[in-house]
Amino acid sequence: MAEHIAKGEEFERKAEKKIKGWGLFGSKYEDAADLYQKAANSFKLAKSWDRAARVYIKLANCNLKSDSKHEAARAYVDGANCYKKTSPKQAISCLDQAVNIFLEINRLNMGARYCKDIGELHEQAQDFDQAIIYFERAAELYQTEEVNTSASQCKQKVAQFSAQLGKYQKAIQIYEEIARYSLNNNLLKYGARGHLLNAGICQLCKGDVVAINNALEKYEDFDPTFSRTREYRLLADLAAAFDEEDAAKFTAAVKEFDSISRLDAWRTTLLLRVKENIKAKELEEDDLT
Template sequence: MGDHHHHQVRAEEFEKKAEKKLSGWGIFGSKYEDAADLLEKAANSFKLAKSLSTVNVINVWIVSGDQAGKAYLKLADCHLKSDSKHDAANVYAEAAKCYKKVDTNEAASCLERAVNIFCEIGRLNMAARYYKEIAEYYEADQKIDQAISYFEKAAEFFQNEEVTTSANQCNLKVAQYAAQLEQYEKAIKIYEEIACQSLNNNLLKYGVKGHLLNAGMCHLCKADVVSITNALEKYQDLDPTFTGTRECKFLSDLAAAMDEEDIAKFTDVVKEFDSMTPLDSWKTTMLLRVKEKLKAKELEEDDLT
């Protein structure tokens, strides 16, 4: 407890000195640099107070995370006033780390400020990285709409900087979540585009059948046999090697079961594929949706007879 208390007290002293420095008369331009130096020490002490604490961990996390965050925000302000934009952006990113466990919105807002500065000074690769990080904050918080929006921004920036792998990573997240929200067309477009891009790249070629499988699953979710049949023809034209894959057979067997409205066959096809290649939770969710639609159709027809 002693160490924690010692760092907390030091942090508060540094912060008071910085406040005094900021409110004093600055005859020379060094007022902000001096305050920045003191605030940096304050922020670091607040962080130490947090990590050394074993008593009442959560409260200290929140108090110190919050206080360190606030000290960093003041520090960023000092950097901006002395026109050190790059330093200010880095400090906003540090503030975001402090707020991360405390308040997602505040953490995202700090990173957004960092992004705006990086855009202003032409560091677009940094802006892209932090957009992706904001998306991940929202993803961890299950705020899917915001996550999609920031993954899209990150993808666009990565694409402009020609960092294709990172752009694809972000776009695949957009597709995954769009499909979860039943925005199947949006997801299909992304999976198909990434599959097309990857065909001519020796490193990415191996991923093509996975992207086409995901796109096919989104087609299945629309419960439209014509749509999935056309898609499968298109995919085999696009990539002749797709025809011989288990993924292609899986999709066409599922389409056949759908066409015949045969739930037992559908379930067997899924079980067999899963025994060879375990299905992840996203695919399981998609397949359950298709199965529900099949069941609903069966009930409708029972009612009619």
């Protein structure tokens, strides 16, 4: 390790000396860039991630000086990958720089990819507001490039986090949009019922019985086969239990569905919120009597 550190420091010193010295326009930055790359590699071999990341940032700046923008963006990405091991906040900063450069040179697909990366880092940090911003941006860029599958994945993340934050209407609109898109695609149409189930659960979280029943009718218009699915039956039973303020009936409907098709943590969390709302209403009525 010590040997790799020593080599890294030597390459870094040489790079900085090269920049300060005389050279043909641009050439000294290209020479320095080669040395910074070697320094970063040495620090990585020593698992000195912060030092490697800082050198990658110097490499990025060097590449910008010689107008090698794509290489500069790649250096920021390499720096971010090192910082991911020690400082997610610094990794986000590097990726932000990379995204800006990729967009400047019209590499929208790459910009989308690293916006998604930033979104995932915010997700890991449980910062869902920021995660939404970056997944939305990634979705827009993917859509511009007609990478529709990746755009849809990012939109689903936006809907997921929006619902977690209580922004149910936003989540509903996204899930309904994805369901409609899926129904028009032979490869995706069987997944539409899952998106409609998610939208319906968000409707339940809003607590408007009329809106829930209207949504079920709308979903039948989207897909005439939906009313024959287990997802539809679950939503209809849950809507009835909510209307009747019957927590036991609500729990029974969830358990029956879950015994055949396991409900994931996200759906379970939202359904627990609905159940708590029903229980609260039951207590209100008990207090009144």
